[in-house]
Amino acid sequence: MRRSAPTLALRLAVAGLTGLAGLPACTAPDTEAPPAPAGLTAQAGSATSAHVMWDAAADRDGVTGYQVFEAGRLVRELPAEKTMVDITGLTPQTAYAFTVRAEDAAGNLSGPGPAARVTTPAAKAEDRTPPTPPAATTARATGPRSAQVSWTAAADDTGVTAYDVYQGGVRIHTAGPDASATTLDSLRPDTVYTFTVRARDGADNSSPDGPAVDVTTPPASGDGPGTAPAAFTATASPGAVTLTWTAPDTGRATAEYELYVNGRPTTVIQFGAGAVPSGRAEHRLTVTEPPGTVWAVKLRARLPDGNWGSFSAERRITLIA
Structure with missing residues (x-):
């Protein structure tokens, strides 16, 4: 019996270790820093x-x-x-x-x-005159996630200090006063973008938008055909707005489109059985807003998998009486 005691103690110790092994392991704290931002x-x-x-x-x-x-x-x-x-x-x-x-x-x-x-440049006292808008704008996709935008120089009485690139009414990039083109990164594949360029002077006066230009980024590898409605137009008439577009190739006729006005979803356009467009589509909206109201409109299609596709180009219109 005396010789069996150590054996019993050893078995108890092993049993205790086995029980401990079943406890969840402690997770080491995250101490690894992310990399420094690039492209500053x-x-x-x-x-x-x-x-x-x-x-x-x-x-x-x-x-x-x-x-x-x-x-x-x-x-x-x-x-x-x-x-x-x-x-x-x-x-x-x-x-x-x-x-x-x-x-x-x-x-x-x-x-x-x-x-x-x-x-920073020198301050210009009492400068309230904005630059002229760039007279021409061109753009082309350089890949699924990038595009190059070019513009002609603007004029200002005190000198242009920057060019701002806008997309959908939001400034997304600023280039220097001597620039006439810039590359935009971090775009989405298979998406229509509408870019405009404004000139700015040293007193922060911004010009009106230059001409709008559309760019469609190609699908990324494996993404399949484009899902954005193409050749989108919006035309105001007394008390109405007429929208036209080319339906995307989604594998079957698209019967449902979501319309955005001024950046917010406004309505879903649905085509009934027998009226689903397979090529050029048209929809007329009755409007009650006062004349002079400005709308920025775009739409996207419901895909066969139930998701919404990419947005069309955005169009700005002024409602009329």
């Missing part, structure tokens, strides 16, 4: 502002936000979906150095990466 640029928007942009982080990096610094001082914090910002309140004729750091869900910060440097 800065352009002077006026004598007192600068436009800072960078490339979006890859999904695998788990970035939840960005911090923008000027000479090591934190000036803005942004969510992950924002990759550009206007820094205001700057001093004319002053050099600035901006850096951006990425942050993940665990609070890890990336390094700052190389700084983007910019010098």
Whole structure:
């Protein structure tokens, strides 16, 4: 019996270890920082502002936000979906150095990466005259996720300091005063974009939009045919708006389209049995808004799998009596 005691104790010890092995393992804390944002640029928007942009982080990096610094001082914090910002309140004729750091869900910060440097121009007193709009705009897709936009130079009594590229009424890019073209990245495959360009001077006066230009990015490899309604038009008439488009090739006739007005879903256009367009489609809307109301309209098709497809080009119209 005395010799069996150690054996019993050993068995109990082994049993205890076996029980411990069944407990969940502790997860090590996330201490790995995301990579520093790439593609950082800065352009002077006026004598007192600068436009800072960078490339979006890859999904695998788990970035939840960005911090923008000027000479090591934190000036803005942004969510992950924002990759550009206007820094205001700057001093004319002053050099600035901006850096951006990425942050993940665990609070890890990336390094700052190389700084983007910019010098603000001199202030122009009492300048209230905007530049002329660029007279011509052209664009072409350079891949499923990129496009090049070009424009002609604008004129201003005190000099153009920047060109702003807009898509759907939202500024998405700023180029320098000597630029006549720029490449836009982080676009979506199989999507119609409508770009316009505005010139800006040192007092932050912006010109009207230059001519709008449409670009359709091609589908990415394996994406299949395009899903955006093509050749979209919108025409105002007294008390009505007429929409026309070419139905996308989705494998079968598309009977349902979602209409957006001024960036918001407004109605679903449905075609009844026997009236589903397979080529050119038309729909007439009755409007009650007052004359002079401006609409920005676009639509997308319901796909055979139940999802919505890509948007058409956006058209701006003014309602008439």
